[in-house]
Amino acid sequence: MTYTFDFSALLPYWPDFLWGAVLTLQLSAVATVAGFIVGTLCAIGRADGSPVVKAIVAAYVEVIRNTPLLVQVFIIYFGIATLGIRVSANLAAMIALTVNVGAYTCEIVRAGLQSIHRSQVEAAECLGLSKPQIYWHVIVRPAIERVYPSLTSQYVLLMLASSITSQISAEELTAVANRIQSGTFRAFETYIVVGLIYLVLSFVMRGAFTAFAQAAFTRRRKLGTTL
Amino acid sequence: MSPVVKLRNVHKYFGALKVLEGVSFEVERGGVAAVIGQSGSGKSTALRCINALETIQDGTIEVCGHAVGDPKLDRRALRQDVGIVFQSYNLFPHLTVEQNIMLAPTCVKSIGKSEARDLARDVLAQVGLSEKAQQYPEQLSGGQQQRVAIARSLAMQPKLMLFDEVTSALDPQLTGEVLKVMEDLARGGMTMILVTHEMAFARKVASQVIYMHKGQVWETGPGSMLDAPKTPELANFVGSGL
Amino acid sequence: MTTPTFSLLHVEFLAWAALWTLGLSAIAFIGGGLLGFGVMLARIGPSKLLRRAASTYIQIVQGTPLLILLFLIYYGIAIFAGPGFPAILAAGAGLTIYASGFLAEIWRGCIEAVPKTQWEAAECLALTRWQRMMRVILPQALRIATPPTVGFLVQIVKNTSLASVIGFIELAQAGKLINNSIFEPFTVFMVVAAFYFAICFPLSMWSRTLERKLNVAGR
Numbered sequence: 001m002t003y004t005f006d007f008s009a010l011l012p013y014w015p016d017f018l019w020g021a022v023l024t025l026q027l028s029a030v031a032t033v034a035g036f037i038v039g040t041l042c043a044i045g046r047a048d049g050s051p052v053v054k055a056i057v058a059a060y061v062e063v064i065r066n067t068p069l070l071v072q073v074f075i076i077y078f079g080i081a082t083l084g085i086r087v088s089a090n091l092a093a094m095i096a097l098t099v100n101v102g103a104y105t106c107e108i109v110r111a112g113l114q115s116i117h118r119s120q121v122e123a124a125e126c127l128g129l130s131k132p133q134i135y136w137h138v139i140v141r142p143a144i145e146r147v148y149p150s151l152t153s154q155y156v157l158l159m160l161a162s163s164i165t166s167q168i169s170a171e172e173l174t175a176v177a178n179r180i181q182s183g184t185f186r187a188f189e190t191y192i193v194v195g196l197i198y199l200v201l202s203f204v205m206r207g208a209f210t211a212f213a214q215a216a217f218t219r220r221r222k223l224g225t226t227l
Numbered sequence: 228m229s230p231v232v233k234l235r236n237v238h239k240y241f242g243a244l245k246v247l248e249g250v251s252f253e254v255e256r257g258g259v260a261a262v263i264g265q266s267g268s269g270k271s272t273a274l275r276c277i278n279a280l281e282t283i284q285d286g287t288i289e290v291c292g293h294a295v296g297d298p299k300l301d302r303r304a305l306r307q308d309v310g311i312v313f314q315s316y317n318l319f320p321h322l323t324v325e326q327n328i329m330l331a332p333t334c335v336k337s338i339g340k341s342e343a344r345d346l347a348r349d350v351l352a353q354v355g356l357s358e359k360a361q362q363y364p365e366q367l368s369g370g371q372q373q374r375v376a377i378a379r380s381l382a383m384q385p386k387l388m389l390f391d392e393v394t395s396a397l398d399p400q401l402t403g404e405v406l407k408v409m410e411d412l413a414r415g416g417m418t419m420i421l422v423t424h425e426m427a428f429a430r431k432v433a434s435q436v437i438y439m440h441k442g443q444v445w446e447t448g449p450g451s452m453l454d455a456p457k458t459p460e461l462a463n464f465v466g467s468g469l
Numbered sequence: 470m471t472t473p474t475f476s477l478l479h480v481e482f483l484a485w486a487a488l489w490t491l492g493l494s495a496i497a498f499i500g501g502g503l504l505g506f507g508v509m510l511a512r513i514g515p516s517k518l519l520r521r522a523a524s525t526y527i528q529i530v531q532g533t534p535l536l537i538l539l540f541l542i543y544y545g546i547a548i549f550a551g552p553g554f555p556a557i558l559a560a561g562a563g564l565t566i567y568a569s570g571f572l573a574e575i576w577r578g579c580i581e582a583v584p585k586t587q588w589e590a591a592e593c594l595a596l597t598r599w600q601r602m603m604r605v606i607l608p609q610a611l612r613i614a615t616p617p618t619v620g621f622l623v624q625i626v627k628n629t630s631l632a633s634v635i636g637f638i639e640l641a642q643a644g645k646l647i648n649n650s651i652f653e654p655f656t657v658f659m660v661v662a663a664f665y666f667a668i669c670f671p672l673s674m675w676s677r678t679l680e681r682k683l684n685v686a687g688r
Contacts, residue, residue, distance in 0.1 A: 003548045066623065066669035067662045068630035070641055075662060078654035123317035126278060127331035127383060128306040137330060142321040156532075163534035167634065174536060187544040195533045195541060202532040219321055219363050 009184045010193060020176030021197050027090070027172050028159040028205075031097035035158070036151075038098060039105020040144075044135065046106065047113050057106065064103035070164050072096050077168045093165035093172075101158045108150045112143030145217050152209040156202050163198070173197060231256050231387055231418045232277060237286035239272055246272045248442040249286070254387075254435065259413045260420045261429035261450075264439035265464065270422045273439070274389050277420065278311050291386045307335060310380030311389040314396055316372045318364040324351070324375050325360040328382045335383070343382075350378040354408050370401030374408055381412075388412065390421035426453060426465065438464065475656050479647050486643030487664050493629045493639055496561045498622060501568020508573035513580060515598070523573065530570025535631050539563040543635040560632035568625055575621060579614035580606060616680035623669045623676070630665070640664055 288295035511523035633642035
C-alpha cells in the first residue's frame, strides 16, 4: 500500500499557520515574563522569607513539578469556572502556563541565589546598601546571569509545552493545526508542517535569548565568556 | 579631641567559645591603629564588631558617634561613616571597576550618575588605577583588585577605614603596592584601624600598636614598642614574626 | 432524579488507569533508555556523520512538542496500518522517541563530566576505545547519571498524560472519561493530580537524595 504525500492541500492555509505561530509566541512570551517574575519572587521568599512563606513556596513548587501540565491546565480552567468567574480559554492557558513555569523558575533561580557567596552580601552591607538594593544589585542580577542557560532551556520547553493548551481550545499553533487537519483530512502532512514550525520557533527563541544575554550581560560580551 | 572609636570592656562569644574577653581601646581622629597578634587572638573579630558585622555580648563600642552595641543601631548610617576592606577583596564580579565604585554612592547617597563617575575617577586616581575603570575585577591582579576595593570604600567618604588582613592573600610583590596606598591614606589624615601581619608596616605607619592575645589587649603603645616588648608573649610573637 | 456523583468506584477506575500510566512509563523508560544510549554513543563517537545525525535527532526531538510527535506517529501508523490499531503502539513509540532524545543528552553530559584525565589514563594503559568506555568511563558516569535519570523519570510519568490525546486510557484520559459522565471537572482532576503526585513526588525525593549523596561523596 502506498501513500502519496500531498502538501499542496495545505498551501491555502499558510496564513493560518503563520497566525498560529504568532499566537504561540505571544502566549509563551506572556507566560515567560510573568513566570519569571513569579518564580524569582518565590525564590527570594524561599531563601529569605518567614517559615510560613517558605513552606507555602515549597508546597507550590513540589505540587507543580510533580503533576502533569495537562492536568494543571484542566484544573485551572475548570477551577476558575467553578468559582463562578468566566474566563476565556486563552486567559486560563496563560495563567496555567505562568503558574507552571513559575515553579520551575523558582527552583532554577534558587540554585542561582545559593551560588552567591555570603561575602558578597557582607561587602554590600558594609557599603550601606539597603536590603532591597543588595538583593537587586548583588544577589539577583548575578544569580540570574549564572543560571541564564537553564532558564533559556526552561522557557523553550514552555513554548513547546504551550501546545498542550490546545486541549482546552486555547488559540495557538496546535489548535490551529487540529482545525486545519480536520478540514483537509491531511493530518500527517499538517503535523509535519507544524512540527517544523515549532522547530523553527524554538531556534528563534534560543536566538532571541542569546541576543538578550549579549545586550544584558556586558561582562560576558566584553570578556568573551560563553553562556 | 574626642576619640573616633572607643571600645570599653567588649565581650564576644561564639557559643561557648570566648573570642573577646574585655577588650578596650581608643583611636583618635587621624590615628592609625595596627592590631597584631596570632591567628585566633580575636583581632579580626574585634574589627568586625566595630562595623557591626558581629554582635557583642557585653561592653560598649562607640564609632563616630554611633553606639554600635545598641540594638536600635542604624547600621546603614554607621556604614556610611565606616569603610571596610576585606582580605578576599569581595568586589562584585558582574560590575566593572567603575560600577563597583559607583554602586554605593548612587544607591545609598542618591548621588547623580555623572557626579558619581567623577567621584570614581578621583578615588581611582588616588589608588593609581585610573586606566582600569572599564575593566572587570577578574581582569585585574590581586593587588589591583584590593586597591579597587579600597577605592570603593573611599568613594563613600568614610570617617574611619578598617582593613582586615588586606594583604594576606597577596604575593610579597603585590603586597607592596597595596601598603603604599594605605600609607598615603594615613599620611592624608585618614583614621584607620588595620589588622595586619606586616610588622615593618605597623612599626613605620601606625601611631598606635595593639597586640592582642587570648581575646584581650595584651600590650599597647607606639610603633616603637615592637622593638622593646614588655611582655614575654609579645617578645615571642615579634621574635617569631620577624 | 439523581445525578451520579464522584464516588469510590471512580477512584477504583482511576487506580486501574494509574497502572497503565506506570506501564506506559516503563515502556518509555526502557525503550527510550536503550534507544537513547545508542544515540548518545553515536553523539560522542568517532564517526563525524553519526555525530551529526545523532545531534540532529536530538535537536528535532527536543525542538518539537511531544503532543505533535504523538500526533505524527499516530497518523503515520494509521496511514500504513489502517484504523483500529492499538493506541499503546503509538503512545509507546512516541514516548520512547521523546525519552531517547532527552536521555541521550543527559547521559552525554554525564560522560563529559568524567575528567579528561581518566580518558588519557585509560588510553595510556593501551585500552581500546570500547574498553575505555566500558571499563573506565561508564562506571564513573553511571554514578553521576543516576540522579538526573531518576529526575527525568518524573518527566516521563507526567508526559504519559499526553497519550490521552490519541485515545490511550491512562490516568488523564480516565479522568476525562469520568468527567464526561458526571461533569465534576474540578474534583475529578484534583484526584487525578493527587494520583500523579503520589507517583512522582517519591521519585523526585529519591532523585534529590541521590544527588545529595553524590555531592557529599564528590567533595
